[in-house]
Every structure is written in C-alpha cells, then in structure tokens.
Amino acid sequence: MTAMGISALIVMLAIAAPYVTDGQPYSGNALERLKPIGTHGHLLGTDELGRDMWTRLVYGARLSLISGAAPVLIALAIGGSLGVIAGYAGGRVNALIMRTMDIFYAFPAVLLAIAACAVLGPGLLSTIAALSIVFTPSIVRITETATTRIRGMDYIEAARCSGATDFRIILHQVLPNVQAPVLVYASSLAGLSIILAAGLSFLGLGMSPPNPEWGQMLNSLRQSIYVQPWVAALPGLMIFVTSVCFNVISDGLRVAMDVQDG
Amino acid sequence: MLQFLIRRVIQVMPILVGISLITFALIHMMPRNIVDSMVPPGSPPSLRAEIAQIDGLDKPLWEQYLLWLHQVLHGNFGVSLVSGRPIGDALFSALLNSLQITFFAALVGFLLGILFGALAAVKKGRWQDSLFSLFFIAGISVPPFWFAILLVAIFAFDLNWVPAQGMGPEGWPLHWEQWRHMILPIATLSLIPMGVVGRIVRAATLEALSQEFVTALVAKGMRMDVIREHVVRNTAPQVLAVMGLQFGYLISGSILVDLVFNWPGTGKLLNQAILSGDIPVIQAAVLLLSVIFVLVNLGVDTAQAIIDPRMRR
Numbered sequence: 315m316t317a318m319g320i321s322a323l324i325v326m327l328a329i330a331a332p333y334v335t336d337g338q339p340y341s342g343n344a345l346e347r348l349k350p351i352g353t354h355g356h357l358l359g360t361d362e363l364g365r366d367m368w369t370r371l372v373y374g375a376r377l378s379l380i381s382g383a384a385p386v387l388i389a390l391a392i393g394g395s396l397g398v399i400a401g402y403a404g405g406r407v408n409a410l411i412m413r414t415m416d417i418f419y420a421f422p423a424v425l426l427a428i429a430a431c432a433v434l435g436p437g438l439l440s441t442i443a444a445l446s447i448v449f450t451p452s453i454v455r456i457t458e459t460a461t462t463r464i465r466g467m468d469y470i471e472a473a474r475c476s477g478a479t480d481f482r483i484i485l486h487q488v489l490p491n492v493q494a495p496v497l498v499y500a501s502s503l504a505g506l507s508i509i510l511a512a513g514l515s516f517l518g519l520g521m522s523p524p525n526p527e528w529g530q531m532l533n534s535l536r537q538s539i540y541v542q543p544w545v546a547a548l549p550g551l552m553i554f555v556t557s558v559c560f561n562v563i564s565d566g567l568r569v570a571m572d573v574q575d576g
Numbered sequence: 577m578l579q580f581l582i583r584r585v586i587q588v589m590p591i592l593v594g595i596s597l598i599t600f601a602l603i604h605m606m607p608r609n610i611v612d613s614m615v616p617p618g619s620p621p622s623l624r625a626e627i628a629q630i631d632g633l634d635k636p637l638w639e640q641y642l643l644w645l646h647q648v649l650h651g652n653f654g655v656s657l658v659s660g661r662p663i664g665d666a667l668f669s670a671l672l673n674s675l676q677i678t679f680f681a682a683l684v685g686f687l688l689g690i691l692f693g694a695l696a697a698v699k700k701g702r703w704q705d706s707l708f709s710l711f712f713i714a715g716i717s718v719p720p721f722w723f724a725i726l727l728v729a730i731f732a733f734d735l736n737w738v739p740a741q742g743m744g745p746e747g748w749p750l751h752w753e754q755w756r757h758m759i760l761p762i763a764t765l766s767l768i769p770m771g772v773v774g775r776i777v778r779a780a781t782l783e784a785l786s787q788e789f790v791t792a793l794v795a796k797g798m799r800m801d802v803i804r805e806h807v808v809r810n811t812a813p814q815v816l817a818v819m820g821l822q823f824g825y826l827i828s829g830s831i832l833v834d835l836v837f838n839w840p841g842t843g844k845l846l847n848q849a850i851l852s853g854d855i856p857v858i859q860a861a862v863l864l865l866s867v868i869f870v871l872v873n874l875g876v877d878t879a880q881a882i883i884d885p886r887m888r889r
Binding site: 345350383413414416417418420422423424425431432433504505506509512516518529531532536539540543546547549550551553555556557560561562565 | 590591593594598602605623661665681713714716718719720721723725726729733824825829831832835837842846847850851858862865866869870873
C-alpha cells in the first residue's frame with residue numbers, strides 16, 4: 315500500500331511538474347551553486363549550476379519514468395505478441411521465433427543495452443529502443459511457455475470446433491489465460507528498467523545534459539558529492555525509492571494473481 | 577550424462593554463431609562509417625579506398641565476416657582505432673581485473689543470499705523474514721552506481737578508511753593494500769546477487785518445506801540434518817541456475833561500477849571505447865563477454881544435471 319502511494323505521488327508530481335515547481339528546470343543562478351538542503355527558496359538545495367534541485371528532480375521524474383516504463387510496455391507488446399504466436403502456432407514458426415530470441419537472450423542484459431545504445435546514439439528514443447530490445451526476449455519466453463501449456467487444452471479445442479478463427483481464439487481464449495504470469499513478470503522488469511535507463515544516462519549514453527533526468531543528474535553531481543553529499547545523493551535516492559516501490563508492487567501483484575513461476 | 581553434455585554443446589553452437597553475427601553487424605550499424613573514423617576528415621577518396629582495401633573493408637560483407645571470424649578464432653581481435661595496439665592484450669588484462677572483483681563479489685553475495693534466504697524461509701512470517709526480505713528488495717532495487725558513489729563519499733572521503741580509486745599495486749598473491757582497494761567494489765557488486773539469490777533461496781526453501789515428503793520425514797522423526805539435506809538437494813538446481821545467470825551478469829554488469837571506482841576492468845575499457853567511438857574494441861568486448869556468459873550458463877546447466885538427474889532429459 316505504501317509503495318503504491320509513493321509511486322502514485324511520484325507519478326502525480328511528474329504530471330503536475332509545472333504547477334508544483336517554479337517551472338524552470340533549465341535556469342540557474344551562478345551565485346547560488348550547490349546550496350544545502352533547506353536553503354530559503356531552494357528547499358532541496360541547488361545543483362552545480364545553481365539550478366533548483368526540487369524543480370529538476372520533479373521534472374526528472376518525467377523523463378526517468380518514461381524511459382523506465384516505455385521499454386517495458388513496448389517489450390510487453392512485441393514480446394507478448396511474438397510469444398503468443400510462437401506458442402499458439404508451434405512447429406516451424408515456434409522454432410524460428412524462439413531460436414532467434416535465444417540468441418538475444420544469450421547476451422548479458424547490461425551489455426546488450428550498452429551496445430544497442432552505442433549504435434543508436436544518445437537520446438531518449440534510443441534509450442527506450444535499447445531497453446526494449448533487452449526485455450523482449452525474456453517476455454517472449456514467458457509468454458511462449460504459458461501459451462504452449464494451454465495450447466492443447468480442451469477449451470481451445472472446443473473453440474476451434476465451434477468454428478472460431480485463430481485470431482478470435484487468441485483474443486478470447488489464449489490471452490485471458492496467459493496474461494497473469496506475463497504481466498507479473500513485466501511488472502518485475504519495471505524497477506530494473508528505471509535503474510538501467512538511469513545507468514545508461516549515467517554513462518553518457520542516454521539523456522544528455524542539460525535535460526533533467528535522474529541518472530544524468532547523478533552523473534553531473536558526482537564530483538559535488540564532496541561539497542554537498544546530501545544534495546548530490548538525491549537523484550540516486552529517487553531512482554532507489556522508485557525502484558523499491560515498483561518491486562514491492564510487483565511482488566504484491568504476484569501474490570494477488572497467484573503466479574508461482576515466471 | 578555424456579549424451580546430455582554433447583546435446584547441450586550442439587545446442588550452444590548456433591547461439592554462438594548468432595552472437596558472432598550480431599557482434600559483427602555492430603560495426604555496420606554504427607551511424608558513422610568505419611572507414612570515416614579511420615581517416616582524417618577531408619581525406620581524398622583514394623586514401624579512403626586504400627585504407628578500406630588494406631583492412632579488407634572493400635570486400636563483400638560475408639567475406640568480411642568470415643575473415644573477422646577466422647581472426648577472432650585465432651585470438652586476434654584486431655587493433656584499437658585510438659591506440660593502434662592489439663585489442664586482445666588490453667581486453668584480457670581488463671578481464672582478469674574484472675574477474676578479480678567479480679569472483680569475490682559473487683562469493684559474498686551468494687553466501688549472504690543463501691544464509692539470509694534460508695533464515696527468512698525458516699522464520700517465515702516473523703520479524704527475521706520481514707527484515708531479510710526488505711534486504712533483498714533493497715539489494716535488487718539499489719542503483720549500483722549510486723551506491724558506489726555513496727560508499728566512496730562515506731568510507732573513502734569522510735572516514736578515510738579505504739582508497740577511493742583504482743586497484744593499487746600489482747602482484748600476486750593479493751596483499752592487504754590490494755584488498756583495501758577491493759573492499760568497496762566488492763561491497764557494491766555483491767548487493768544484487770545477494771538480493772536475487774536470497775529471494776530465490778527463500779522461495780525455493782518454502783516450496784521444498786511444504787512438500788509432503790518433508791512432512792513425512794518429520795513425522796518419521798528424522799534428524800534435522802537429514803531433513804536439511806533433502807531440502808537442500810531439492811532447492812539446489814533452481815538456486816544454481818540463478819547463481820549462474822548472476823555471475824554472468826556481474827562480469828559484464830561491472831561497467832557502471834568500474835567507472836565510479838576507476839577500476840581497470842572490462843567496464844572501464846568498454847566505457848572508454850564507447851566515449852572515443854573505438855568500435856573494434858566495443859565489438860571485441862561485447863563478443864568476449866557474451867561468449868563467457870554463454871559458457872557460464874552451459875557450465876551451470878551441466879552442474880544442474882549432475883545434481884538432479886531429472887534435468888538430463
């Protein structure tokens with residue numbers, strides 16, 4: 315419950331960013347650099363260019379949440395479709411899809427994300443694309459396993475006998491029966507996705523300055539940790555808190571949907 | 577058993593070929609043409625053609641691929657665009673440096689994970705369970721690069737207990753000064769395996785404990801250590817699989833942590849290569865780390881099959 319509350323708060327702040335801050339995440343005052351937390355007018359202090367930390371953290375939530383959530387949703391759409399097709403069709407289609415995924419699955423996740431980002435160049439879109447590539451194979455696997463398990467069930471057979479098209483069977487019989495493990499698994503990726511997206515920015519492969527994004531902010535404040543350790547630690551703390559909340563929610567979903575594996 | 581091993585090795589072959597294809601394709605998917613990054617800007621086309629010819633870059637793609645694969649299989653990873661030196665040497669020494677912390681981080685993470693996970697499962701529902709489960713969630717949720725910065729700020733800067741940067745003097749066996757440099761990287765890197773392994777150990781132990789044969793053993797009045805052995809044997813394959821994956825992730829995942837600690841591992845090598853656009857180095861590092869990842873998983877599969885004969889399907 316707490317986790318959902320905190321996540322909801324972060325999401326709402328991100329949406330309402332212009333109303334809860336002074337709305338100027340890019341402008342700073344060179345005379346007010348690296349002010350501590352609690353400074354008058356700058357509740358959470360200022361960064362190395364004198365920009366208000368509260369404003370940048372709230373605006374940062376926008377980019378960080380998008381770059382964390384979008385890859386999971388895209389991977390869910392692409393991976394889920396491929397997995398259902400592979401599991402439902404079986405045979406050669408299954409072999410083609412699954413053996414291709416095996417190759418992508420064989421790359422370590424962080425490495426694949428970095429390589430993809432290095433090819434695509436920095437930016438929000440390439441971060442999202444790179445992480446989508448990373449998450450898709452595992453979602454295909456989970457969906458394929460779940461679909462193969464129910465493929466031979468009587469109710470699928472019954473639907474086919476009654477003349478339902480493949481598309482109709484997938485929509486009405488397969489999807490409702492495979493969604494639980496797949497959704498739970500995808501939700502468990504959200505926390506990881508936030509960390510990886512921030513990590514790519516931290517490496518200079520994701521969002522570039524002066525965009526407010528937590529990983530990128532953490533990187534530019536890295537040297538200031540000796541001057542204002544608490545201010546410099548704030549972006550990382552936000553990544554940590556968001557990731558914890560997402561993981562707790564995912565665990566809750568797993569229990570609620572009664573999913574054992576996946 | 578031998579049959580199982582042969583079958584798995586045959587299954588791995590196409591994956592290795594796929595990895596080599598994708599890694600090879602990296603060069604050609606780069607936004608900038610590889611020849612452009614080798615010649616000074618504004619060079620005459622004749623120079624470009626000459627350079628392309630020397631490195632075989634004017635040949636058809638499949639011929640380039642076979643040539644590259646041939647060289648890689650003979651341990652020749654090409655030369656760095658930046659330093660002009662062979663990549664192989666730099667890559668292997670970076671790999672050794674990475675393995676040095678990866679190994680101990682895995683050891684610490686796995687041991688703590690197994691200990692805490694088993695304790696949490698045995699004390700299910702009590703405060704120990706809540707405490708350790710909180711540990712695990714924190715372990716998998718903490719951004720390692722942020723945790724690394726915090727550790728440096730607190731233990732290296734404020735308290736001045738350990739050095740903040742680098743790996744200290746060279747030499748083997750490790751002496752105290754080298755350990756001092758390794759403490760913070762190991763602490764950072766062991767967090768994720770601790771969390772992941774702890775969660776799986778807890779879940780697997782709970783599942784094993786709820787099986788009927790355990791109840792039967794207890795009812796028969798079996799000694800605790802006998803029951804423990806049964807539970808361990810039933811959880812081990814699952815836990816091993818996760819450990820293998822985690823070890824593989826650690827080798828390549830240290831990239832973000834290398835940067836903070838200035839540790840001369842594969843992460844630092846890869847990071848420098850990316851910043852300077854040194855594509856052959858990126859290619860070689862990605863290839864080597866992925867192949868190691870596949871081999872580690874093959875090793876884990878084999879270990880699983882040894883423990884649990886049911887896995888030798």
